[in-house]
Amino acid sequence: MATINVNLISGRSIQQGVAIEGGKEKPLYRTACGIIELDPSDLKELGAWKNTNVRVTSEFGSVVVKAIETTQGPHPGIGFIPMGPWANKIINPNTYSTGMPTFKGTPVRVEVAVDQQVLLGIELVQKACRGETV
């Protein structure tokens, strides 16, 4: 199976904003934030159709999200996961003594994971806290 390496950034999107106000227990939150936006060229390299579940893994963790074609591109080499528990499972938590985790600029590996599920937000956090794979 093909894998690609991209530079991960997280941040706001308007769908994320609406979803957090609409209820983080709802599926809409997953739709808005349980995704990774990839450049079409990167999707092609990955050998995945858009809207395929992928596993994104960094040195700090791993999470399953849905790969979609970027809405604000092109940005080859950059992956974007809207801020939320999915992104925070894998971003670089080091603050380097500034108090601020490194939410932007984490090298990650993306691989297709069609048979794995993207969890709901609260569910994801609870499961991960119990040490289960998410």
Add this chain to the structure above:
Amino acid sequence: MTKIVTDVICPFCGTLCDDLEVAATDDGKKIIEVYNACVIGTEKFLHSQASDRVTRPRLMQADGSYKEISYDEAAEYTAQMMAKAKKPLMYGWSSTNCEAQSMGHEIAELAKACVDNTAAVCHGTTLIAVQDIGLPTCTLGEVKNRADRIVFWGCNPAHAHPRHMSRYSIFPRGFFTGKGHKNRKLVVVDPRPTDTAKMADIHLQVTQGQDYELLNAFRVALKGEWLPDVVAGIPKEKIYEAADILKSGRFGIIFFGMGVTQSLGKNHNIDEAIAVTKDLNDYTKFSIMPMRGHYNVTGSGEVMAWQFGYPYSVDLTRGFARYNPGDTSSIDLLSRGDVDAMFTIGSDPGAHFPFNCVKKISELPSVCIDPHLTPTSGVSKLHVPVAFNGVEAGGSCYRMDNVPIDCRKVVEPPEGMLTDEQFLIMVRDRLKKMKGVA
């Protein structure tokens, strides 16, 4: 029949729009319609009315299920937790009013807690930079009335602050800016061609993580000195061009966001951005402003500063206020396992902290005060739902430019629900008794 409440403040982002109109039923119980708000603000008002809303405190049982308890029991539980803890962390504060923050600070002082707000994962590095080098800034009305040069650096208001551009920055017609956006030049710096960047006269698609280099190159370009052919992925011609645009304006402003505060370089990126602004004041008038996220994160910083002397990451465990981001900041405290209880209010660290910190929270005695169900409430031992501040309770809030605006109560909270402040008063009074303080 409906009544219209005017001049309503939107309790979502730091733009703190105060021109909303809300149609409510005559008995003041139900919101029917929200006018003037962005899609997020509208959702905030309407979702507060959801029928499946949790309205009573819930205590997590050993098997992971929840048991409903009274506010009295919840206050007692919280006070006990705070009294027992040696170094509790009281985190959040950015989605509640300044009165609740003040009350929380009394609790923090009694419990000798660490107090931190969401700047910890947002503009905390900005505050460090401001402490290094200062901050030439202005109110948003100055931008509307005077600005002819606008820079968005590492921020995406089209998504994060949807009405910012129409109310203050790009489009409005002000006193000296009668032609609106036609008289303004817009420069956007972002590693992605964001929806904000698509409106720009110049978009500099900086290499992610190289903002410092590009900012530094701007300082060079402003002085007309030599640059290498490409800096941070941007050809030098484009840098000179952008620098000339900024210099030639009458009044300019740099708005910046998480793109610079959270990328490597952190506070040094902001240092350099502020230095660019200072340099530009040798040629024209220039300001710089952080795009604050939560609608009252600014207020939390203000209240913390006038009461304790520091805007965030305050540690009271020694009986007086100490401040040392990287040491007394939430992420570091949790990562190191330094705190023995977690009190969350008006924020969702469960969703927005790195996972290693979330796991630590799940292992601690913990209370989450939040109107919503959130990942934080999902990993906390006690969840205390409260009235929505800005919808069901009023109170003072601070916009991203530090302008205070008093939130309005639009409708009544569900029967028997308390506000943040009311619940905190109950906790404080109990804690005072436990500590034997008059």
Add this chain to the structure above:
Amino acid sequence: MSEYVIKNGHVFDPVQGIKGDKAEVAIKDGKIVEKAGSGAKVIDAKGMTVMAGAVEIHAHIAGPKVNLGRIYRPEDKLFTCTPTKGMERMGSGNSIPSTFKTGYEYAKMGYTTCMEAAMPPMFSRHVHEEIRDTPIIDEGAFPVFGNNWFVMEYLKNHEVENTAAYIAWMLRATKGYAVKVVNPGGTEAWAWGLNCLTVNDPVPYFDITPAEIVKGLIEANEYLGLPHSMHIHPNNLGNPGCYETTLDTLKLAEGMKANNKFGRESVMHLTHTQFHSYGGTNWGDFESKAKEVTDYVNKNRNITIDTGNVTLDETTTMTADGPFEHHLTGLNHLKWANVDVELETAAGVVPYIYSPNISVCAIQWAIGLEIPLMMKDPMRCYITTDHPNAGPFTRYPRVFKWLMSTKAREEQINAFKHKDKVLTQTSIGSLDREISLYELAQMTRAGPAKSLGLGNMCGGLKPGMDADVAIYNFNPEKPVANPDDIEKAFTRCAFTFKSGVEVVRNGEIVSTGHKRTLWVNAKIKDNPQVVRDINEKFLKYYSMTQANYESLGHHFVPNPFAIEVDAT
């Protein structure tokens, strides 16, 4: 409420003309009374000095720029944090103490009424939240008007009545106390990176001069009959040679008469005079012009001043004079903060170190002392440090020491690195006047109270006045062995009473009292044009709505005390 009688103390009260005689001061129901009941608690003030609670006429102690100072100067907290103690909340900060510490420190020094000197109107809610959190002392705040678009537009056409109506609206909306003017016109010019350095420099676009703004605001102030006069920080602050601009500004008050029911005689209050009394053409030939300025003020009875004493500390400068702070950061290269406020004003903040090893700082120190020593009428010259600009207010006792003791002044002069320069560029060495305790009471109590229009309420110990009393462990009958004893005595009161409540005992806080917010409610004739103008500016140019502008409600002003003015 408790009754008290203070016995055996040496009373200094300019309001009643008592100059150190042993007199009884009786307190009942929050007021000074002729005689207390038999059950009154007796305070024995034998060998002590008894004065009214002191009145602070000009300090930056609450609001956005003060808090910006706190936020951006963590270093100001070093070694200054105080733990929770009894009823005292935690405190922090030296030049910009936290609100709680501010209240405690003032009360411990015997201050009971303080004025926040510059409130940006748009931020009035912030100012009031901080005032609310500053315990014990009564406070008022001065909204700034000198660069306000309404004021400039009205006064361009000399529309005094409209200006007055606007001021009345603004005082009500912001719960403000007086008309403050900072660098008139210059701060608006600063919005374009420019400045007005003389009273005749035109303000960009608005086509009005600082002189017209100042004159018009004095007229509007007297039209309304406000308790305090127009309170001004003139153009060209802090530059060598600036005294000429100061004299030009003072001359604008010529021929103007006070109109009010509060006993105030002045029409202009010149603040932090020290910063405005500089001669010379550069920092090399920098010299004192305290004599020129005080000569003028001595001759013109419709002007009051405060000093702005440099205390030789590391401090934080902050002012609505935006262009000045930009200039200052260029001089000392320390971090610069600036906030421009739409339609109204601006503010700047820069840390500053007044080093005794720098000749300019030492000369500034001397000028600050020359001014009160050269002023003939202590009722028109008040002691301030323009806190925190020339030094923190907690240094007042040290300033008192320098004023009351030539020995203390000589010691300091001898300690300067550039002693000779201080002596040639100022006349501090030849001034042998020592301020008496009675004069001190005039300069810190009766005088500022009168200028603020509060002369019937505070600043004195006459029956009927508020029972604000400060008792110092200082025996005026004994010669001062060591000038430092003066400083020590005035740093911590033996007792402080605020509105009849004992708030300080032996230098410790024993009650947080019943703090009030003072503001002025001016009634005027209906003025539809001004109402329309205000509506229009909010619709078109402000970034917030008019309905959200007012400081309204218990969380902003929990205990208001409105001074009523009728100008209908």
